[in-house]
Amino acid sequence: MEISWHQNPLRTTVCLTEQEKELFRLQVIVAELEENIGTAAFHLDTTERNKTYFDPEEAFQYLGYAVEADVGDREYNLYLSELESGSHMGDCTCFPASCVKCHAESILGIDTIDGLGKHSAHKIYGSFSRDDATTIHDVIERLSDYEPVRSGAWLNMPEEAFNQHVPRWKAEAQRALTWLTSYRDRHFPLAAEPANPY
Structure with a gap:
């Protein structure tokens, strides 16, 4: 992995080797599976605190996402693009949205703007x-x-x-x-x- 520090720290880029890209792709798939299965479990939870969200049809829909052949492909391509040429933009910079670059870095276990509020x-x-x-x-x-x-x-x-x-x-x-x-x-x-x- 090569990190190219940019004078604008929000635009620092990450370049992965082919082997690292494949490992990253698998990490993205795991993250997507965890998200879909976790959401399905949430909609099947019958405990008192979550019973208003009980919805087997919604749970079945998320389980369907988890078994799709291309699970994680779209996200992998998006995250890789953000790592290679994107900019931090979202909650990390006070804009009301998730930062795709932050999420991609999190999956990799790095933080190019560590300590920056x-x-x-x-x-x-x-x-x-x-x-x-x-x-x-x-x-x-x-x-x-x-x-x-x-x-x-x-x-x-x-x-x-x-x-x-x-x-x-x-x-x-x-x-x-x-x-x-x-x-x-x-x-x-x-x-x-x-x-x-x-």
Whole structure:
């Protein structure tokens, strides 16, 4: 397995050998089987706390998914694509969705953004998403003097409502700065300081 650390940590990629891909494919199948069989068991549970979800037809449907010949194929292709070229986007960056890249990494037993909280990841995401030419130095500089700007929907709300969140947002940016600086020093040690053009 080769991890290619990207200046934008959310875009770090993972390249698997053919043997590792086959092992990963089997791990995805196992995860899908566990999910389908677990859901079927949930719908067959007659205990007091779950009896309202008792539904043998629903359980039978999930058991049918578990015996399909191509179980896990779609998920494997999706997860592999995310590992090789995707970006973290979902709960890990404060967007209300599951992150496919996080799930794929979890199946592999790795975490390329280990220790990065979702609010800090959101700050990093926002700082990098301005354009493709943004460097890790640009983002570190933006985070070091982060100042929230009242815009968008916040303009329709009282200024006090916005201001009450500013200390938290600044703290999140500081945590993002600390994490990203450590990431830079670990994975791009020669790039720790941009070259002085003079």
